[in-house]
Amino acid sequence: NGKTDSTYLSAYDVDWGEILKVFFESDISDKKFIDHYNFSSFDEDVTATHTFYYEAKDPDLFTRKLQISIDPTTNRIVSIFIETQKSSQYDGSSHKLYYAPLKVIQIQDFDNTHTGKPVERLTEYRFL
Numbered sequence: 001n002g003k004t005d006s007t008y009l010s011a012y013d014v015d016w017g018e019i020l021k022v023f024f025e026s027d028i029s030d031k032k033f034i035d036h037y038n039f040s041s042f043d044e045d046v047t048a049t050h051t052f053y054y055e056a057k058d059p060d061l062f063t064r065k066l067q068i069s070i071d072p073t074t075n076r077i078v079s080i081f082i083e084t085q086k087s088s089q090y091d092g093s094s095h096k097l098y099y100a101p102l103k104v105i106q107i108q109d110f111d112n113t114h115t116g117k118p119v120e121r122l123t124e125y126r127f128l
Contacts, residue, residue: 008128011127014125019105019107019125020105022084022095022097022107023082023097023099025062025084026062026063026066026082026084026095026097027063028054028063028066033061035057036056036057036058036061037054037055037056037057037061037066038054038055038056038057039052039053039054040052040053041053043072044069047069047078048071048072049069049070049071049072049078050069050070050071050072051067051068051069051070052067052068052069052070053065053066053067054066054067062084062085062086063082063083063084064083064084064085064094065081065082065083066080066081066082067079067080067081067082068080069081076101077101078100078101079098079099079100080097080098080099081096081097081098082095082096082097082098083095083096083097084097091111091112091113092111092112093109093110093111093112094109094110095107095108095109095110096108096110102127103126103127104124104125104126104127105124105125106122106123106124106125107122107123107124108120108121108122108123109121109122109123
């Protein structure tokens with residue numbers, strides 16, 4: 001409802017399974033996804049990263065886009081960005097997910113129904 005709420009929690013008290021559920025649901029590593037995504041890779045000079053980019057060929061796939069950026073020197077993941085989308089005749093939902101290891105987890109939810117107002121929500125977890 002346009003309001004901001006924040007709290008500080010210990011990492012031991014957070015329900016990581018619930019937080020990471022949508023990340024796990026967006027996994028495209030199963031062999032059944034071979035040839036269902038367009039793949040490209042490129043270097044980004046500004047961020048000094050190498051990026052792997054997957055985009056769904058089929059509009060019915062849950063994971064629409066997946067972008068993994070790595071440090072080319074260490075081969076460690078710098079960030080992961082995922083867009084998902086699920087829709088039916090009556091409603092639809094999508095997510096934008098961002099993860100930077102030991103820095104931030106962001107989950108943007110967008111829910112639409114034919115009978116109600118659209119709902120947008122941003123949840124962010126920062127590691128201090």
